[in-house]
Amino acid sequence: MKQKKYWGILLLSGCLTLSMATLAWTEDGEGEGHERHERGFLHQAADIGPITNKAYKTECSACHFAYPAGFLPERSWVKIMNNLDDHFGENAELNDKTRLVITDYLRTHAADRLPNRFSRSMLRSVDAGATPLRISETSYFRHKHREIPARMVTGNPKVGSFSNCLSCHSGADNGSFDEHSVTIPGFRQWED
Amino acid sequence: MKYIYALTLLLISSAAVASEAVVQERLGQYRTQGAGDFDAARGQTLWQQEHMQVKLGKQVNCASCHSANLQQAGKHMRTGKRIEPMAPSVNPDRLNDAEKIEKWFTRNCKWTWGRECTAQEKGDILTFLQSK
Secondary structure, three states: OHHHHHHHHHHHHHHHHHHHHHHHHHOOOOOHHHHHHHHHHOHHHHOOOOOOOHHHHHHOOOOOOOOOHHHOOHHHHHHHHOOHHHEOOEOOOOOHHHHHHHHHHHHHOOOOOOOOHHHHHHHHHOOOOOOOOOHHHOHHHHHHOOOOOHHHOOOOOOOOOOOOHHHHEOOHHHOOOOHHHEOOOOOOOOOO | OHHHHHHHHHHHHHHHHHHHHHHHHHHHHHHHOOOOOOOHHHHHHHHHOOEEEOOOOEEEOOHHHHOOOOOOOEEOOOOOOEEOOOOOOOOOOOOOOHHHHHHHHHHHHHHHHOOOOOHHHHHHHHHHHHOO
């Protein structure tokens, strides 16, 4: 009896998490109330979280900020890791051993594996048949950054491109992307 | 306390030695692959030699990311990320891991020059870097 009750609560809270993440995506913008509520309520799962793999952190932060695995689906990471010799026009090839360690980390921490609001919303914005290679080109990303004019990004020498997450999200190294702690260098504190 | 001081000193000095030992080991390896004597001046010329980067449509050289003054930090020409100085004299983390050196030679020679560097070229460049 006691055990039944326990499972019931677990199921209920699972459903709640799922539906609120859905709301966060579908009603984003209009649904501010839901997002706020969710942030306070599920604080633990609200962050994308820091990077926990040493090989990934070392190898994939040499040329740019090490992007959190939870921002792309598993299939995207697999494709990226299988084409490192032509990596966005760059050569990022690795020996097989390191490549497999990193691929394994990315696969097990990809958006399809993590129950935080960012990953869920990201996943929902990607078509089932699509394999995006850039976080910055997914519709979730575009939607979240749609109000930022080009002069603050490509026209801003301290930013350069949207791929440079850390220039605006100062907490990104700790896995924090909350929209309330963003500053665009050279411009006053960002407000909606 | 004294012990910590001595340990710190040991760590610092062994770091400086580390690049020397690793570079010497690499040079020895390149000789077995057919390279002759190594020359820092030739290394410098290679470092500055411009090549057409086809995907980028621009002339690039090693200094495009690492800066021409090796004691200063560079900047990745595509992502803007800071690259710590290449000179072991100001950056003790440089050239102290053979595997890392070879990994970046492979990537950067292919990207910058469109081909792998020869053992002779790698030795000349390391000699040039180590002299700074």
